[in-house]
Amino acid sequence: MAVTGLTALLAAAVGLGSAAGAKAVAAVAAGQLSIGWCNDRLDLQRDRAAGRRDKPLAVRAVRPGTVGTAACVALLLCIPLSLACGVLAGSLHLGCVAAGWSYNVWLKRTVLSWLPYAVAFGLLPAFLTLTLPGRPWPPLWLIVAAALLGTSAHCANVLPDIEEDIAGGVLGLPHRAGRRGTVALAAILALASCVVLTLGLPGPATPLRVGLIGVTLALCLLAVAGAHAPVRGRLPFIAVLAMAGVDTALLVLAGNAHTPGQVWP
Structure with missing residues (x-):
């Protein structure tokens, strides 16, 4: 969906x-x-x-x-x-x-x-x-940003069931990195996607774009800090999902920057 x-x-x-x-x-x-x-x-x-x-x-x-x-x-x-x-x-x-x-x-x-x-x-x-x-x-930067977002989504999608997956013999990249490593990887990839999208969009950096990078950076730090908390919780997972939401908004803004029938600059 x-x-x-x-x-x-x-x-x-x-x-x-x-x-x-x-x-x-x-x-x-x-x-x-x-x-x-x-x-x-x-x-x-x-x-x-x-x-x-x-x-x-x-x-x-x-x-x-x-x-x-x-x-x-x-x-x-x-x-x-x-x-x-x-x-x-x-x-x-x-x-x-x-x-x-x-x-x-x-x-x-x-x-x-x-x-x-x-x-x-x-x-x-x-x-x-x-x-x-x-x-x-589309321009290369948009493809790269979407790929980074997709890889971050993979890491976030694994988090809720990572222990059960490992017990069942599923050893993808996030499982090998462990819960803390996967949270950090998901957050960093989402942040990288946000930066690529913001820098790639045509025109000067607007307060909205800069603000979205700031929000994503704060969420990234929150996710990584939450992953190191002594009590396991859903905070890192929710923070990563919020970052994905910000990236999705930027992705749509990137699409709006396109003029139908013409190639992106």
């Missing part, structure tokens, strides 16, 4: 019309559903062993075959929906979806667990701009 919502905001920001924007959002929604359902189906035994009450499969509220079929159907729907945005844009998005599936099947257990997030988030702005007339590419 978060990624699909971000796509809708960015589609409006870069100037996609209602019809083109709807196709792009539908393609992303189908891809996200396929990735999410695939992930839950593959993690079924580990989620049951961990006692995950928030997973319908783990509590036997839905059959594994149903979820597996739904994942495949969503993936099949994603193909024509993506290509309806143009061959180049659609192929790029299908590559992002393939990165998500590669995470589920293999990379989540390796030191390269961050790579699918970096690729998929980084190329999301390109998917949308390549849907525009003239097929313009």
Whole structure:
């Protein structure tokens, strides 16, 4: 829901019309559903062993075959929906979806667990701009900033269940870094994304941009300090999510800086 919502905001920001924007959002929604359902189906035994009450499969509220079929159907729907945005844009998005599936099947257990997030988030702005007339590419700084945000999101997403994942044999990059290291990594990456976005936006630095960097820096320090508190809590996780929210706002501002039909400076 978060990624699909971000796509809708960015589609409006870069100037996609209602019809083109709807196709792009539908393609992303189908891809996200396929990735999410695939992930839950593959993690079924580990989620049951961990006692995950928030997973319908783990509590036997839905059959594994149903979820597996739904994942495949969503993936099949994603193909024509993506290509309806143009061959180049659609192929790029299908590559992002393939990165998500590669995470589920293999990379989540390796030191390269961050790579699918970096690729998929980084190329999301390109998917949308390549849907525009003239097929313009976004600037490199926007791709880098989105990739940093995606990698930070990966670290933040791991935090609530990091101990259970490690016990279940999942050893991605955040798990190898540990809780404190993952909090620091997520916060620093989110801060770096904010800085790249602020410096990359055309025009002079406005008080709003400078203020957002200040807010992100304060949240970064809060997250890192909270990770070293003697009592485990959700403060670092909430601080990192707040940083991601600030970065998302900047990402939309970056999209608004684009003039439809022209290439970014």
